[in-house]
Amino acid sequence: MNEPRASRSCFGPGRVNLMGDHTDYNQGLALPMAVDLGVAVTFDPWDEARVDISSDAYPGEPASFPLDPDVESIQDLEPAWARLAAAVVSLARPELGGRFHIASSLPRGSGLSSSAAVAVALAELCGVEGDALVVARLCQAAEHRIGVPVGLLDPLVCAGGRAGQALRIDFATLTTEPVTMAVDVECMVVDSGQRRDLRTSAYATRVAECGAAAAVVGPLGLATEADIIGLRDPLLRRRARHVVSECARVDAFARALSRGDLVGAGGVMDESHRSLAEDFEATTPVIDELTERVRSRPGVVGARMTGAGFGGCIVALAEPGTVDPASLDAPAWRVVPVDGTVARRKRG
Ligand code: GLA
Numbered sequence: 286m287n288e289p290r291a292s293r294s295c296f297g298p299g300r301v302n303l304m305g306d307h308t309d310y311n312q313g314l315a316l317p318m319a320v321d322l323g324v325a326v327t328f329d330p331w332d333e334a335r336v337d338i339s340s341d342a343y344p345g346e347p348a349s350f351p352l353d354p355d356v357e358s359i360q361d362l363e364p365a366w367a368r369l370a371a372a373v374v375s376l377a378r379p380e381l382g383g384r385f386h387i388a389s390s391l392p393r394g395s396g397l398s399s400s401a402a403v404a405v406a407l408a409e410l411c412g413v414e415g416d417a418l419v420v421a422r423l424c425q426a427a428e429h430r431i432g433v434p435v436g437l438l439d440p441l442v443c444a445g446g447r448a449g450q451a452l453r454i455d456f457a458t459l460t461t462e463p464v465t466m467a468v469d470v471e472c473m474v475v476d477s478g479q480r481r482d483l484r485t486s487a488y489a490t491r492v493a494e495c496g497a498a499a500a501v502v503g504p505l506g507l508a509t510e511a512d513i514i515g516l517r518d519p520l521l522r523r524r525a526r527h528v529v530s531e532c533a534r535v536d537a538f539a540r541a542l543s544r545g546d547l548v549g550a551g552g553v554m555d556e557s558h559r560s561l562a563e564d565f566e567a568t569t570p571v572i573d574e575l576t577e578r579v580r581s582r583p584g585v586v587g588a589r590m591t592g593a594g595f596g597g598c599i600v601a602l603a604e605p606g607t608v609d610p611a612s613l614d615a616p617a618w619r620v621v622p623v624d625g626t627v628a629r630r631k632r633g
Contacts, residue, residue, distance in 0.1 A: 290330040291307060291383065296321040297406030298623050299397040299601050300442045301450055301474055302591045304557060305535040311495050311528045316464065317438060318622035319446025322390045322474075323398060326406040330383035338370050340387040342399075344408040350374070352382045356430060372427035373404050377411035385410070392616065394480040394536030396590070396597025400428065408444075409626045416461060417445025417627045434492050436613055442602040443584025446625035453539055457506055466544040468545040469584070471603045473610055475579055479571050479596030486595040491524065491567065497582055506532055527564035537592040541631050551587030551602065552576030555580065558589035567594030575599055575615060 298319035303619040305315030329510055334352040341557050348367030350358070352374065359371045363521035370385065385407065391399045394543075404424035413420055424440035441461070442452050450463040498521040499505055502512045505528035516522040558576055562568040570592050576599050580588040584607020600610075610617035624632070 290332075290383070292327060292329045292345045293410055294325060294327040295406040295409045295626060296323055296325050296629070297402035297404070297409075297626060298443055298446060299391045299399060299402045300439055300446065301355065301472065301598075301620055302438065302590075303440075303472075303600060303602075304538040304553065305454075305531055306530055306557070306590070306592065306594065307491060307495070308506055308535070308569060309438035309454070309456045309520070310434075310492055311499065311506040312504040313528055313532040314456070314537050315438050315455070316451050316539055317328035317446075317456050317474045318451040318472075319442050320397070320472075320474075320620040320621060321623050321626045322386050322462060322618060323443075323623075324389045324391060324399065324402045324406055326388075326403065326410060328383055328410040330381040333382050335382045336371075336374055336385065337383075338385040338387070340366065340391050342366070342390070342393050352379070358431060360432070368431045369400055369404060369427060370407055371425065372430040373407045374411060375430070376423050376427055377408050377413045379411035384430045385405055391612040392476050394482060394597065395476050396481075396592030396594070397474060398439040398443060398592065399478045400433075401443045404428070405440055405443040409630060417625060420444040420627060429587050430557065433542070434489050442625065444627045446622060447608075447628060448624045449622055451539075451622060453535065457504065464539050464543065468547055469605050470540065470542075470550075471602045471605050471608070472602060472620050473579075473608065473613075473616050473617055474598045475575060475601060475610075475613055475619055476617065477569075477575050477596060478597050479569060479572050481593070486593065488593050488595070494521060494524045495528060496521075497521055505529060512526070523564040524596055526558045530564075532562055534560075546603070547586045547604070549576060551585075554587030554589045554600075554602065561590055561594060565594075569594075569596055572596065572599060579613060582608055612621070 339347040421440035588601040
């Protein structure tokens with residue numbers, strides 16, 4: 286009889302993006318953090334070349350696939366929720382098959398990156414070595430394999446986040462720099478309840494629009510306001526204006542936080558939301574109304590949509606102790622920055 290193999294587990298944090306949305310696939314800047322809401326994935330290895338997987342989020346819908354699934358079988362796998370897991374496994378090539386189980390404290394489809402949280406935890410359990418960028422590239426390739434054209438923002442911070450800090454990411458150089466908030470401020474996420482799926486939302490359309498603008502003026506994350514005046518199509522000009530101004534806001538926001546200027550930081554969050562609503566059209570009336578309502582609460586310094594938009598969560602910063610998440614008439618959580626999967630592995 287085969288020896289029983291030791292069970293292992295890994296926490297994959299979700300992420301909140303404080304500033305810089307729809308900039309990652311444009312070689313721009315972002316300032317996300319990995320948070321204490323996430324997924325706990327357990328792995329019980331066995332000697333068969335097969336993977337079984339189940340998730341609390343999809344009760345009664347377990348999936349099973351070979352240890353080395355081919356691309357077509359991944360795209361047709363049912364139930365569909367397990368396709369990302371199969372894609373990660375196919376790229377990570379673990380030595381052993383086994384049973385994975387996912388338990389999540391993240392609201393699904395809410396813009397807090399439940400997919401990347403699962404992907405980075407699976408990659409870790411499959412034995413993927415290397416730094417956060419190596420892990421993030423594998424997870425991004427897995428998303429692309431199932432037809433979701435995401436950037437590197439989510440897996441890079443879910444793998445490379447640092448406890449107590451946000452991560453400034455430069456997607457042109459693919460370098461990261463931890464940013465400490467010099468002020469005592471609470472971060473809250475508030476769920477609009479509006480669900481979205483990146484495969485069916487306008488996300489891919491926005492990626493294509495930015496690509497069309499970049500074909501004229503070069504990567505939008507490296508462009509200036511003067512460059513984008515050359516864009517004749519008014520729609521592409523607005524999309525580009527969002528990306529250019531959003532990258533400038535990442536550094537303005539980080540500077541404000543590090544000098545303790547909460548009013549300044551809040552103002553940058555409001556501008557970012559306006560730009561995402563008006564120029565990028567990535568918000569919805571429900572998200573706009575929620576952001577406005579949370580923003581007007583005493584103690585809140587700023588609020589904005591976070592992540593892809595088109596529904597999902599908003600993020601708000603508040604002076605400590607001023608806002609009880611339970612009083613917001615929508616599911617809300619206080620979140621804190623935690624280590625990503627790679628930082629945890631390095632700590633041992
Ligand atoms: C989603 C994608 C990311 C990024 C954000 C928007 O979360 O997965 O790559 O583009 O939207 O900033």
